[in-house]
Amino acid sequence: MTGLEEFQEIPPKVLQMYDAVIQLIEEGEDASSIRVSTITDRAGIGKGTAYDYFDTKEEIFACAVVFHIRRIFRILEQELQKQESFEKQLAWLLYQIDRESNKKYCFIRMVHILTDNSDFSRQVRQKMMSDSFRRYHPVNVFGKILQQGMDRGEIRSGLPMEFMVYTIFSGLLTYMLSISTEECFHVSPEMMKSFVHQQIIRELCGKSN
Amino acid sequence: MTGLEEFQEIPPKVLQMYDAVIQLIEEGEDASSIRVSTITDRAGIGKGTAYDYFDTKEEIFACAVVFHIRRIFRILEQELQKQESFEKQLAWLLYQIDRESNKKYCFIRMVHILTDNSDFSRQVRQKMMSDSFRRYHPVNVFGKILQQGMDRGEIRSGLPMEFMVYTIFSGLLTYMLSISTEECFHVSPEMMKSFVHQQIIRELCGKSN
Amino acid sequence: MTGLEEFQEIPPKVLQMYDAVIQLIEEGEDASSIRVSTITDRAGIGKGTAYDYFDTKEEIFACAVVFHIRRIFRILEQELQKQESFEKQLAWLLYQIDRESNKKYCFIRMVHILTDNSDFSRQVRQKMMSDSFRRYHPVNVFGKILQQGMDRGEIRSGLPMEFMVYTIFSGLLTYMLSISTEECFHVSPEMMKSFVHQQIIRELCGKSN
Amino acid sequence: MTGLEEFQEIPPKVLQMYDAVIQLIEEGEDASSIRVSTITDRAGIGKGTAYDYFDTKEEIFACAVVFHIRRIFRILEQELQKQESFEKQLAWLLYQIDRESNKKYCFIRMVHILTDNSDFSRQVRQKMMSDSFRRYHPVNVFGKILQQGMDRGEIRSGLPMEFMVYTIFSGLLTYMLSISTEECFHVSPEMMKSFVHQQIIRELCGKSN
DNA sequence: AATGAATGAGTTTTCATTCAT
DNA sequence: TATGAATGAAAACTCATTCAT
Numbered sequence: 054m055t056g057l058e059e060f061q062e063i064p065p066k067v068l069q070m071y072d073a074v075i076q077l078i079e080e081g082e083d084a085s086s087i088r089v090s091t092i093t094d095r096a097g098i099g100k101g102t103a104y105d106y107f108d109t110k111e112e113i114f115a116c117a118v119v120f121h122i123r124r125i126f127r128i129l130e131q132e133l134q135k136q137e138s139f140e141k142q143l144a145w146l147l148y149q150i151d152r153e154s155n156k157k158y159c160f161i162r163m164v165h166i167l168t169d170n171s172d173f174s175r176q177v178r179q180k181m182m183s184d185s186f187r188r189y190h191p192v193n194v195f196g197k198i199l200q201q202g203m204d205r206g207e208i209r210s211g212l213p214m215e216f217m218v219y220t221i222f223s224g225l226l227t228y229m230l231s232i233s234t235e236e237c238f239h240v241s242p243e244m245m246k247s248f249v250h251q252q253i254i255r256e257l258c259g260k261s262n
Numbered sequence: 263m264t265g266l267e268e269f270q271e272i273p274p275k276v277l278q279m280y281d282a283v284i285q286l287i288e289e290g291e292d293a294s295s296i297r298v299s300t301i302t303d304r305a306g307i308g309k310g311t312a313y314d315y316f317d318t319k320e321e322i323f324a325c326a327v328v329f330h331i332r333r334i335f336r337i338l339e340q341e342l343q344k345q346e347s348f349e350k351q352l353a354w355l356l357y358q359i360d361r362e363s364n365k366k367y368c369f370i371r372m373v374h375i376l377t378d379n380s381d382f383s384r385q386v387r388q389k390m391m392s393d394s395f396r397r398y399h400p401v402n403v404f405g406k407i408l409q410q411g412m413d414r415g416e417i418r419s420g421l422p423m424e425f426m427v428y429t430i431f432s433g434l435l436t437y438m439l440s441i442s443t444e445e446c447f448h449v450s451p452e453m454m455k456s457f458v459h460q461q462i463i464r465e466l467c468g469k470s471n
Numbered sequence: 472m473t474g475l476e477e478f479q480e481i482p483p484k485v486l487q488m489y490d491a492v493i494q495l496i497e498e499g500e501d502a503s504s505i506r507v508s509t510i511t512d513r514a515g516i517g518k519g520t521a522y523d524y525f526d527t528k529e530e531i532f533a534c535a536v537v538f539h540i541r542r543i544f545r546i547l548e549q550e551l552q553k554q555e556s557f558e559k560q561l562a563w564l565l566y567q568i569d570r571e572s573n574k575k576y577c578f579i580r581m582v583h584i585l586t587d588n589s590d591f592s593r594q595v596r597q598k599m600m601s602d603s604f605r606r607y608h609p610v611n612v613f614g615k616i617l618q619q620g621m622d623r624g625e626i627r628s629g630l631p632m633e634f635m636v637y638t639i640f641s642g643l644l645t646y647m648l649s650i651s652t653e654e655c656f657h658v659s660p661e662m663m664k665s666f667v668h669q670q671i672i673r674e675l676c677g678k679s680n
Numbered sequence: 681m682t683g684l685e686e687f688q689e690i691p692p693k694v695l696q697m698y699d700a701v702i703q704l705i706e707e708g709e710d711a712s713s714i715r716v717s718t719i720t721d722r723a724g725i726g727k728g729t730a731y732d733y734f735d736t737k738e739e740i741f742a743c744a745v746v747f748h749i750r751r752i753f754r755i756l757e758q759e760l761q762k763q764e765s766f767e768k769q770l771a772w773l774l775y776q777i778d779r780e781s782n783k784k785y786c787f788i789r790m791v792h793i794l795t796d797n798s799d800f801s802r803q804v805r806q807k808m809m810s811d812s813f814r815r816y817h818p819v820n821v822f823g824k825i826l827q828q829g830m831d832r833g834e835i836r837s838g839l840p841m842e843f844m845v846y847t848i849f850s851g852l853l854t855y856m857l858s859i860s861t862e863e864c865f866h867v868s869p870e871m872m873k874s875f876v877h878q879q880i881i882r883e884l885c886g887k888s889n
Numbered sequence: 890a891a892t893g894a895a896t897g898a899g900t901t902t903t904c905a906t907t908c909a910t
Numbered sequence: 911t912a913t914g915a916a917t918g919a920a921a922a923c924t925c926a927t928t929c930a931t
Contacts, residue, residue, distance in 0.1 A: 641854035
């Protein structure tokens with residue numbers, strides 16, 4: 054198992070394991086503190102079965118996360134195509150974060166996973182650089198709607214793609230952070246959403262100075 | 263020990279432990295995988311000594327991190343006051359990130375620590391809400407220079423303080439992310455720095471639309 | 472299955488398993504570390520099939536080994552009968568050890584199996600005491616050529632059969648040991664062969680003192 | 681820990697572990713089936729303590745065995761020096777085997793350990809090739825009494841040392857085998873002892889043909 | 890006060906054996 | 911009859927925490 058298989062090729066027990074891992078992360082469990090037995094109990098399978106498909110605990114995690122990111126961004130891509138304008142796409146994205154804020158830990162954890170230094174984090178990043186991941190890579194999914202927005206004349210030209218992707222990424226991250234640190238930094242998520250939205254639009258759609 | 267003591271009140275062995283923890287984090291070690299013996303070895307003290315000052319491993323971490331954030335933001339505040347304008351303050355901040363990019367993991371790790379769900383992460387957030395931390399709280403340090411910038415007329419009024427703080431926070435975070443994911447997302451840190459700088463200035467200093 | 476069946480009565484899948492076990496032992500695998508799946512993979516059959524014929528892993532081993540010893544000593548008996556004198560028979564035995572020294576682990580392992588204390592070792596010894604094994608029992612095969620040698624006047628009479636069998640056994644074992652510990656004890660196998668040969672001849676054929 | 685330390689340098693808990701391993705082997709436990717927890721229980725120490733001194737289970741075994749062989753041959757050497765002639769030395773050796781026949785499995789097990797293909801067996805052989813083992817190496821201990829016997833004119837000259845060592849080794853092994861396979865091969869140990877004794881004397885002390 | 894040897898509860902991992910297909 | 915996916919008991923190994931010195 055690599056986490057990069059086609060969705061229909063993945064054995065049911067492996068899917069149950071992936072779902073268990075994601076559920077646990079969404080419930081706020083710290084990745085490094087999740088036990089193999091917790092995963093297999095949750096998946097409703099025997100402990101040994103995990104090792105029929107994977108060699109180590111880290112591999113289970115890395116594959117589950119890679120699978121999840123691919124699934125998320127596949128759906129994201131489909132849903133974003135249903136929105137008519139870049140502004141509506143952005144609004145939809147922020148609304149999703151809001152709607153899934155009960156899963157707020159998951160977003161944050163995904164950012165951790167992409168940036169931290171653990172063994173399985175490295176595995177995830179490695180897998181994300183493979184060809185079969187490309188299509189669902191965040192950079193490419195966001196890149197696509199940005200290109201379409203430019204083609205429609207909604208987004209001003211002249212900005213490097215990397216910067217635009219990071220602008221979206223950073224805006225969404227800011228909003229997520231404001232949700233997950235609400236108690237600690239005393240911010241109103243509602244207000245933050247509105248400001249983040251305006252900021253990104255101003256940045257990407259405003260007239261260049 | 264709470265991590266909130268006055269700097270001169272902290273026993274030397276505790277300082278050595280704090281330094282060891284921060285060093286290890288800066289070297290990229292994953293927080294949850296650092297062992298107590300690694301800390302005490304690095305600090306040059308006996309393993310048992312750690313438990314003369316702290317009750318659990320998590321407490322050691324939480325206190326070290328809180329101590330470090332206070333120290334960082336105390337220095338940050340002093341240095342920022344030496345700069346004449348908000349724009350120079352911002353440039354200085356970005357330059358610092360650059361200069362300390364060998365410690366790049368540390369910034370990201372601090373973000374992890376402030377946002378994840380582990381036991382010791384919760385402890386850190388709790389401590390950051392205490393009165394004795396207030397003065398060094400990131401929100402207050404950034405808030406102060408923003409207020410001064412507004413007083414000097416460099417920053418436009420009308421924006422909620424929370425949003426402005428998050429704009430800086432999010433900008434800096436974007437830059438850090440671009441540095442630490444360079445290999446994975448293929449972005450040029452140099453270009454990102456320039457864009458982040460312009461973005462924050464435009465956002466906070468530009469004329470309101 | 473008991474490992475004592477007539478050769479033509481043994482089902483093909485069982486023969487494949489026996490061969491797999493012996494192959495693995497000859498390749499130097501440590502008996503207790505060989506897995507059932509390794510045996511069935513090598514035999515080209517399903518894992519479950521092993522349990523259609525045997526109750527436990529130990530039984531598989533014990534039967535395979537008993538079968539192998541019977542096969543070996545059946546061939547040994549036939550080949551030894553082709554040699555004209557006891558001295559030629561002895562030379563042929565030493566030459567065989569030499570020729571099969573790539574299978575040296577197998578000889579040693581067989582000795583281990585006959586003398587160690589594991590579960591399956593006990594099973595092997597038990598089976599070797601059964602009537603249907605008798606004909607191929609090392610004691611009887613060596614005993615036969617010794618008796619013939621005495622009848623031909625080549626071997627001096629007056630020595631107890633058990634001692635003579637042990638003399639051969641011990642000589643062969645010494646030669647095998649010298650081959651398998653060559654690297655460790657720095658002996659020349661060639662020289663050892665010659666001395667072992669002379670020693671046995673002197674012992675069994677020399678004039679009694 | 682290497683198993684090659686000076687006797688007085690070995691920490692008490694390690695000695696307890698060595699003794700536990702040797703006891704278990706002497707009681708007939710199959711080496712590969714002895715559990716770490718059995719060793720530490722027997723040694724009266726905590727399971728984790730084993731891993732304070734050794735990295736793996738195999739290392740525990742290898743060191744215990746190497747230590748034991750050194751100890752045995754150190755005592756052997758001392759005791760052999762007390763006997764006045766080679767013949768008395770040989771008689772003493774055979775008597776020891778007899779006397780320790782309740783530990784009969786141990787001798788055989790040691791032979792297994794020196795000749796099989798398992799991980800820890802390889803470790804033992806490696807350690808036996810080190811300089812600090814030399815003095816207690818079976819080849820050297822037997823070699824020494826053989827040399828003394830030759831100097832005294834008891835042993836005939838002209839035989840290669842390697843062969844003489846193997847003659848003793850093989851004789852002792854034959855006797856041990858006859859003891860440990862008594863039930864299976866129906867031999868009388870008493871008779872075997874006498875024959876083995878005569879055989880070795882004839883071989884090494886008899887007039888050369 | 891400081892130590893580090895010792896601990897054992899808690900994990901990961903293995904693999905003989907079962908049983909639905 | 912033959913299979914191999916699934917199992918879980920059992921074993922190796924880790925490391926935070928304790929406590930005698």
